Amino acid sequence: MQQLEALTQEARALAAGTLALTRPEAEVDRALQICNACRYCEGFCAVFPAMARRLEFGKADIHYLANLCHNCGACLHACQYAPPHEFAVNVPQAMAQVRGQTYADYAWPPGFGALYRRNGLTVAMALAAGLALFLALALLWKADALGRPLAGNFYAVFPHNLMVALFGGVFGWAVLALGLGVARFWRSITPGAAGAQAAAEAASDALRLKYLDGGHGEGCNDQDDRFTLWRRRFHHATFYGFMLCFASTGVATLYHYGLGLKAPYALTSWPVLLGTLGGIGLLAGPAGLLWLNWRRDPQHGDAAQRPMDRGFIGLLLLTSLSGLALLAWRDTGAMGLLLAVHLGVVMALFLTLPYGKFAHGLYRCAALLKWAVERRRPGKLGLGDD
Ligand code: SF4
Ligand code: SF4
Numbered sequence: 136m137q138q139l140e141a142l143t144q145e146a147r148a149l150a151a152g153t154l155a156l157t158r159p160e161a162e163v164d165r166a167l168q169i170c171n172a173c174r175y176c177e178g179f180c181a182v183f184p185a186m187a188r189r190l191e192f193g194k195a196d197i198h199y200l201a202n203l204c205h206n207c208g209a210c211l212h213a214c215q216y217a218p219p220h221e222f223a224v225n226v227p228q229a230m231a232q233v234r235g236q237t238y239a240d241y242a243w244p245p246g247f248g249a250l251y252r253r254n255g256l257t258v259a260m261a262l263a264a265g266l267a268l269f270l271a272l273a274l275l276w277k278a279d280a281l282g283r284p285l286a287g288n289f290y291a292v293f294p295h296n297l298m299v300a301l302f303g304g305v306f307g308w309a310v311l312a313l314g315l316g317v318a319r320f321w322r323s324i325t326p327g328a329a330g331a332q333a334a335a336e337a338a339s340d341a342l343r344l345k346y347l348d349g350g351h352g353e354g355c356n357d358q359d360d361r362f363t364l365w366r367r368r369f370h371h372a373t374f375y376g377f378m379l380c381f382a383s384t385g386v387a388t389l390y391h392y393g394l395g396l397k398a399p400y401a402l403t404s405w406p407v408l409l410g411t412l413g414g415i416g417l418l419a420g421p422a423g424l425l426w427l428n429w430r431r432d433p434q435h436g437d438a439a440q441r442p443m444d445r446g447f448i449g450l451l452l453l454t455s456l457s458g459l460a461l462l463a464w465r466d467t468g469a470m471g472l473l474l475a476v477h478l479g480v481v482m483a484l485f486l487t488l489p490y491g492k493f494a495h496g497l498y499r500c501a502a503l504l505k506w507a508v509e510r511r512r513p514g515k516l517g518l519g520d521d
Contacts, residue, residue: 182204276290285471418459
């Protein structure tokens, strides 16, 4: 049945003339044809065993494999055919270029995919708009509350319902746009039904960032041939910091609506403790990732995506910095201004979530799930199966 669906999709695409590979896709195809003959890197990550199940690479295969790649760099540093060899095999770079293309291709609404291509500008404009909105609201509406110590009462500057309406609306849009984009990607890579075991394995691989260990547990190649686990650690700090901040907001919502406990909360309360720990993770992780990004071997990634990478990391850093500053000075006259800046930055982060680097986590999870499903099935070639 699934094969029939895949064939129908292919026939439709053929009729529409949309099956031709783009230049980055053709480069992945070329590199993988060489890798499939070589297979030296089989143990590094899931890309190579998934590749070995195929002899040809259509668009959907290339999109899937590109998002399964974690850009650890191992296969470039191990490759005897890497530049300056005439074959010039550079799998991480080719995969990175296709990944960037897939975010734009599957974006919802489709026209918004262009925002990925100019993501540095998108982030800058969203930041300016977010800051302008909250500074203007504060100045025009509650100017008398600015400059006065308000004992940490944020709602004296921005009413609770206003914040819920603004952030709820933008966050809902981000979830919808990202969800529909990833659903389009999921359908195009024609996975089978995901059983509980496959789903648990994919979740475990994603939460542990298994494929940032280089296949041997010693980590990625970053600047050179040495291995390092720092990229994995900084990613973990960023992800779990983000989740703790999310949990803090969730608990605060429960306090507000469920228990009738209104903010400000004590420094030892769950919302503040979770938010503080999350803020520290979200400070250390992105700072480390930015440092690594600057030192990274330029052959690893797609230079055109640097503004997107750094823009997202920068927004995360500003979010945690402004949030921790707000906590530190919440009982002083600076609170109103700090709150406006923090909310402006968070608004920019939410606005750009569906059209920036954040998407890579979701596309990668979908590819990991497909791999967990696929490896449980007999391969069509009868070669290279688990
Ligand atoms: S990256 Fe190089 S060494 Fe690794 S499988 Fe491909 S061709 Fe072989
Ligand atoms: S860069 Fe790392 S994750 Fe990507 S294909 Fe090579 S070994 Fe696999």
